[in-house]
Amino acid sequence: MAMIEVEDLRRTFVVRTKSGTLRRGRQEILAVAGLSFAIEPGEMVGYIGPNGAGKSTSIKMLTGILVPTSGSVQVAGMDPSRRRTDLARRIGVVFGQRSGLWWDLPLRDSFDLLARIYDVPRPRYTTNLAAYVDLLDLGPLLDQPVRQLSLGQRMRGDLAATLLHDPQILFLDEPTIGLDVVSKTRLREFLRDLNAERGTTVLLTTHDLGDIEQLCRRVMVIDAGRMVFDDTIAALQRVGGATRTVVVDLERPGEPVVVPGAVVTRVEGARQWLTFPADASAAPIVSALASGYDLVDLSIQEPAIEDVIRLLYARGGAHKAD
Amino acid sequence: MADSIRAFAVIAGAWVRASMTYRASFWSLAVGQALFTLVDFVAITIMFSHIDRLGGFDVAQVALLYGFSGFALGVADLLVGNVELLGRRVRDGSFDAMLVRPVAPLVQVAADQFALRRLGRIVSAVGVLGWALVATNIDWSITKVAVAVATLVSGSVIFCSVFVLGSAFQILAGDASEMMNAFTYGGNTLTQYPLSIYPSEVVKGVTFILPLAFVNWYPALYILGVEDPFDMPVAFHFASPVAATLLAAVAAGCWRAGVRRYRSTGS
Numbered sequence: 001m002a003m004i005e006v007e008d009l010r011r012t013f014v015v016r017t018k019s020g021t022l023r024r025g026r027q028e029i030l031a032v033a034g035l036s037f038a039i040e041p042g043e044m045v046g047y048i049g050p051n052g053a054g055k056s057t058s059i060k061m062l063t064g065i066l067v068p069t070s071g072s073v074q075v076a077g078m079d080p081s082r083r084r085t086d087l088a089r090r091i092g093v094v095f096g097q098r099s100g101l102w103w104d105l106p107l108r109d110s111f112d113l114l115a116r117i118y119d120v121p122r123p124r125y126t127t128n129l130a131a132y133v134d135l136l137d138l139g140p141l142l143d144q145p146v147r148q149l150s151l152g153q154r155m156r157g158d159l160a161a162t163l164l165h166d167p168q169i170l171f172l173d174e175p176t177i178g179l180d181v182v183s184k185t186r187l188r189e190f191l192r193d194l195n196a197e198r199g200t201t202v203l204l205t206t207h208d209l210g211d212i213e214q215l216c217r218r219v220m221v222i223d224a225g226r227m228v229f230d231d232t233i234a235a236l237q238r239v240g241g242a243t244r245t246v247v248v249d250l251e252r253p254g255e256p257v258v259v260p261g262a263v264v265t266r267v268e269g270a271r272q273w274l275t276f277p278a279d280a281s282a283a284p285i286v287s288a289l290a291s292g293y294d295l296v297d298l299s300i301q302e303p304a305i306e307d308v309i310r311l312l313y314a315r316g317g318a319h320k321a322d
Numbered sequence: 323m324a325d326s327i328r329a330f331a332v333i334a335g336a337w338v339r340a341s342m343t344y345r346a347s348f349w350s351l352a353v354g355q356a357l358f359t360l361v362d363f364v365a366i367t368i369m370f371s372h373i374d375r376l377g378g379f380d381v382a383q384v385a386l387l388y389g390f391s392g393f394a395l396g397v398a399d400l401l402v403g404n405v406e407l408l409g410r411r412v413r414d415g416s417f418d419a420m421l422v423r424p425v426a427p428l429v430q431v432a433a434d435q436f437a438l439r440r441l442g443r444i445v446s447a448v449g450v451l452g453w454a455l456v457a458t459n460i461d462w463s464i465t466k467v468a469v470a471v472a473t474l475v476s477g478s479v480i481f482c483s484v485f486v487l488g489s490a491f492q493i494l495a496g497d498a499s500e501m502m503n504a505f506t507y508g509g510n511t512l513t514q515y516p517l518s519i520y521p522s523e524v525v526k527g528v529t530f531i532l533p534l535a536f537v538n539w540y541p542a543l544y545i546l547g548v549e550d551p552f553d554m555p556v557a558f559h560f561a562s563p564v565a566a567t568l569l570a571a572v573a574a575g576c577w578r579a580g581v582r583r584y585r586s587t588g589s
Contacts, residue, residue, distance in 0.1 A: 013585060060586055065421045067582050081582075088424035100419040102434075105340055116332045117425055 001077065002038040003169055003201045004062060009035040009071035010225075011057055031057045033225035034071070041168070044195045044202040046212035046219040046233075050313065054225040055205045059171055062203070063093050076168060089118060092167035094158050096174030101146045107157050108142040111164060118165035125164060132160035135190055152183035159187070163194070169201045170194075176208050188214050209305040223313055233305075241311045242278040242303040246285060247271065251294040259288045270296070278303050329425040334436035341438065348439055355442030359396075362514070363388055363450050377518035382457035383546055384516060389451025390538035391513040394477030395506065396444035402432040402482050403440065405489035406502055412493060415587045428577055431489065460545060469541050469560065476562035477537035481506060483566070483573035484532070490573070493580035509534045518551045525552050536565035 011032040017025040032054040039045055049055050060066040062075055064084030073080055076090045094100070101110040115125040133139050136156040141149060149157060155175060162170065172191075176184045192215055194200050204211060212219055212233065219236055221229035229236060237244075246262065249271050256264035257272060262285045266273040276285055282300050289295060341348050366388065370381040379387070408431055411417040420430040460466065488502025509532070517525050517539045528534040536558070543550050544559035 060418070063422050065418050065586055066584065084421065085424045085426065088422050091422070093419075093422045095415070095418065098415045098419065100422075102336075104435075105336065109336055109340065113333065113336045114423075117329060117423055119424075 002074075003041045003043070003076060004037075004039040004203070005072075005074040006038070006058075006062070007036050007072045009058065009061060009068055009073060011054075011061060011066065011069045031225055032061070032068075035222065035225070035227055037220060037227065037230055039201060039203065041201055042195070042199045043218060044191075044216050045204065046216035047203055047205045047222070048207070048209070048212060048219065048309070049222040053222045055222060056173060057225075058222070059093075059173055059203070059205060063091060063171055064088070089165060090167060091169045091171065092162035092165070093171045094155075094162050094173065094175055096155065096172075096177040099146065099154055099158055101154070101157055101161055103147045104145055106143050106145050107138065107149070110146060110157070111142075111161060114161050115164050120165050124166070128164050128166070129160075132163060135193075136160050136186075152179050155179060155183070155187065159190070166198075167200065169203070171203050171205075173205045174207065175204070176206060176211055184208075184210070191215055209309070213305060221309060221312055228312055236305065236308055237303050238279040239308050239312060241315070242308045243275040244278045244282065244303055245301040246274045246276070246282065246289070247299050247301065248274070248289055248293070248295055249297040251296055257289065257293055259285055259292070261285055326426050326429045330429050330433045333425075333430065333433035337434070337436040338438050352439040352442040355439055356446040357442075359392060359443045359446040360449075363392075363446075366514070377516035378548070378551065379516040379518070382454050383542075383548070384514075385450050385454035386458060386546065387516060387538045387542050388514045389447055389454050390473055390477055390542060391510055392447030393444060393451060393474055394481050394537050395510040396440070396447050397478035398481030398485055398506070399443060400437075400440040401478075402428075402485045404433075404435055404437075405431050405485050405492075407431070407435070408489040409492040409495075412584075413587065417493075417584070418586055421581075421584075427581060428486065428489075458546065461547065466545050469544055469562075472563050473538065473541040476566035479566035479570055480533060480537050480562075481509070483569040484509060484534075486573040486577050490576040490580035493584050505532065509537075513537050513539065522552055525554075529554065529558070533565040533569055536562040 009032055010030065013029045013031055015027045015029055017027055035054075035058055047055055047059075057066065061068045061073055062080060064080035064087055067081040075087060078087045078090075080087050101107070102113070105113070111129060114120075115129075120128070133142070136159065138153075138156060138160060141153055141157065146154060146157065159175070175191075176187060179187065188211065191202065191204075195202055195215075202215075204216060206212060217232055219229070219231070219233055220227060221236075229239070245265075248257070250257075251270070253270045256267055257274070259274060261280060262274040262276040264272055265275050274285070276282070286298065286300075289298065363385070366384060367381060369376070370384075374380065376384060405428070408417065411420070411431065417427070417431075420427045420434075423430065484505050485502070488505060492502070509528075512520075512524075512528070513534050517528070517535060525535065528539075529536075540550075540554070540558045541560075541562050542548075550556075550558075
């Protein structure tokens with residue numbers, strides 16, 4: 001059975017607008033406009049979309065914070081808005097922009113309190129805490145009040161806090177926002193291990209496509225409250241209009257090379273760049289280059305996900321895996 | 323329910339331990355709060371040095387009204403007073419974090435930043451109440467004792483409900499803590515005096531709309547053996563538990579409706 005199952009999910013917000021001195025308008029905004037998808041246990045799925053696409057709104061419906069306007073949601077076999085507190089024991093939620101920790105309590109007290117709120121058995125708590133303190137390097141921070149922690153430290157603390165009760169599903173909303181490169185790498189490694197070793201299902205919302213590329217095999221892209229793409233990262237890079245690039249180093253500078261199926265877009269001394277459609281095979285192009293020219297080196301660049309997503313948004317169509 | 327009480331104790335306990343790391347600060351705040359409440363009553367006694375009766379009540383009788391009301395508000399303020407921070411929590415998004423924990427959000431909102439120093443208010447109210455019981459010549463009976471105890475409990479429930487009603491409103495309206503204060507602390511001020519000094523419209527309002535009169539007025543009339551100047555039904559003397567139960571049910575319903583209509587913030 002799927003861990004998360006969403007069927008034609010919708011949510012509207014009523015916005016009151018000023019239209020004249022006394023008259024007030026009433027406008028309905030469709031924030032989530034009919035989402036359907038399913039996530040299997042142990043999957044790690046990237047969830048992306050531009051600002052205001054409905055990512056946060058849909059995550060809030062999956063976690064029971066918001067009640068859907070229509071459609072159905074099942075998370076771990078439960079309807080989140082009806083069984084919010086039961087579901088809370090099975091899921092963990094990290095909001096990157098705000099903390100689930102108590103601002104004025106030392107980190108250790110926050111952990112203790114959460115363990116008691118979640119009824120984590122004492123031995124389990126001790127083992128988990130020791131493991132996460134080690135993996136996330138929290139040792140020196142345990143006795144500091146949360147307000148004194150840096151953003152990266154607090155994020156690691158939040159993550160450990162969210163995992164103390166062994167959630168089956170982890171919702172991460174912008175977990176790497178504002179983190180430096182080192183903290184980001186560390187957090188990604190931690191998440192990858194967690195998913196591999198504990199089989200935790202992860203739904204990851206982010207603006208940092210590096211997170212997705214490094215962690216997720218599957219990615220869902222939403223725009224204007226609708227799913228515009230739901231497939232593997234590899235498929236995302238092959239989305240219509242996207243191009244790959246062959247970079248060749250020739251023995252000596254010369255005229256742009258002529259190869260069927262590819263176009264030279266840039267020449268710099270002995271180095272040339274050829275682009276070809278991302279869904280075409282690179283093999284004939286490479287063999288044509290190798291047989292027709294003297295090569296020193298050759299490499300193939302995958303399309304940047306940013307560019308692909310820009311194309312997706314511009315195209316507005318939908319792509320779903322079968 | 324048992325789970326909620328346990329969760330409340332766990333969360334509140336963490337805050338008490340945290341506040342006890344600064345003992346001096348804790349005690350000065352607690353004593354300060356007790357004195358602050360007492361000043362109110364001192365003002366009333368000063369008033370009585372110029373008059374003998376207020377609305378037909380002497381100073382000891384007013385002290386009884388004051389004690390009942392002060393105790394009820396003190397208990398409500400200690401247990402659920404922190405719900406007034408809800409507007410801020412909704413705006414900064416920390417209410418979202420409470421909704422994804424396995425404890426009723428009302429319990430979390432109430433227990434979060436639990437301040438034991440608020441006991442100060444209760445202590446001074448108990449002091450005034452104790453003096454009033456000695457100074458008034460009440461002809462005690464078992465029924466009167468029962469009514470007095472029921473009044474303390476019902477009054478506390480009524481003020482708790484007013485706090486919860488206000489916070490349910492804050493979920494929908496963002497920040498309305500000032501409006502909520504008008505009914506809680508304002509209601510306390512109103513009920514510190516005999517209702518006989520107010521016009522009958524006010525008395526009807528605090529009987530039938532927001533039943534603050536059941537915090538002290540009706541049961542005190544019975545305990546003191548004073549005739550009701552507004553000729554309300556005698557049954558009201560014993561109706562505080564009913565009023566408290568009704569208001570609590572309304573407050574619980576509004577709170578649930580508020581949480582279901584919660585819109586969260588943009589991100």
